[in-house]
Amino acid sequence: MPKRPQPRFPEPNSQPFWEGVREGELRYPTCDACSEVVFYPRLHCPFCGSRELSWKVSRGEGSVYTYSVVRQNRMPGFIELGAYSVAYIDLDEGFRMLSSVVGVDDPTRDIHIGQRVKVEFEPQEEGDYPIPVFRPI
Amino acid sequence: MAQERSAAIVGIHEYPLRVAPGVSAMDIKIDSIRAALDDAGLSWGDIDAVYDAGDGEAGGGLQLSAYLGLRPRVIDTTQVGGSSFEFQAAHAWRDIAAGRCRVAILSYGSTSASNRVAIGTGSMRAMGGAGNWQSNMELPYGSTLIANYALVKQRHMHEYGTTTEQLAGISVATRRHAMRNPDAVRAMTDLEFVGVNEITAQDVLESRIVADPLHLLECCMISDGGGALVIASPEVARDARKPPVWIIGSGEATKYRENGGDITTSAGAQSGPAAFGQAGVSPDEIDIAMIYDSFTITVAVCLEDLGFCAKGEVGEFAAGDRLAFDRPGLALNTDGGGLSSNHPGMRGIFLLLESVRQLRGESHSQVPGARLAVAHGNGGSLGGTHTGGTVILAKD
């Protein structure tokens, strides 16, 4: 696996998400005022404007909302990867995240919309944040 | 409904070259402004409003005004991606109607081809710089701009049974128009297209996949280029060299990834009805649809969202060569589009330019008696954060 680009800090919106990933948890914030799920994570609730949010831990299971298989990417790290998937995953707790479906023989054939998947944390280089990706259940 | 005729496009210019080594974006803008003023029969000193998306130099309307040597009464630096020019045209209309200015210029210049900018296949954001709330959640996955649009096409095919063969009709009709436009033919030649000729749906299906399910012939080119247009008050328009093309409706909107949201509906579903409502016309009255064709799927989704067909039915609507200028009904992207004429990065200005050419009777793929056109820009990423800007145009 090539080295994936790392999230960059300081970045207060996404920092708790990535600290969760380091601990093997897929975390997401919800709004204390209106109970909506806030994702991508932000320091306010986009539904009501509240700044009072609480972080919860997802079970990490969801389904593929849509996907693509990238055949050409000039970015270092991805050039040599060959065909790889990007996908929007709808987590069961009600949030949608961009990720990749891994662990299939041929991503052009073996991924489909509605497929059930579960998160795993792909190790990166020493000291780097692992990257959450999804594998078919 | 009575249409408000308070501002018109009176001068246009499209920079003819798509590969222009040694020329700067500012050169393209200045050449285009001069030519558009000449087209209108106006002069440098008549300009009293500057609209700029910051494409020539950082700083937008501030730096452009200084470089031009003007003291405009209105400066607008709206930058919302490829649809910036639809937004700016709407703002110029509003500002002229309010009496804030009389002669507005919009301009664009880019050297994306000569600078080898990998718009579609580079990473979605530059590698350098600080992280933000979106990039930190997306960059690790290596999604390209093309892949982002491919996500929309995949879901559209899944939900509605849309096929690549159907959407290929968009590429087929657009290429037919391009082959009639000498600047587009030269563009495809200079950019070393494999075949500078008309294409079939089969050609599209057989072209390589860049990001599933988008094939190469469904993707726009990357070129140099630019242009300019002059928007003026009715008093100025009366004395212009060419017949005025009136702005009669506009809408602007944004959309972004939402939990549980429908990715097959774009910001055009908000901007389109707003523009048609203001103009007091319906989609079935439109002769010319200039829709931002970054990819076939962009056109497909926007045609639905603007109301040319129902959601999910664009496959049948666009199949074959139904959207070609010489077929009955709506004519699409009659200049050859971003697919086959030019795409320097922000194509929105060309949607307005070709609309004007059609309503003046100056297009290379002229629709006889064309009276109403819609220019719809989509900026940003269709499968993520994007804008929709719709402008309805009418001849006298």
Ligand SMILES: [Zn+2]
């Ligand atoms: Zn809330």
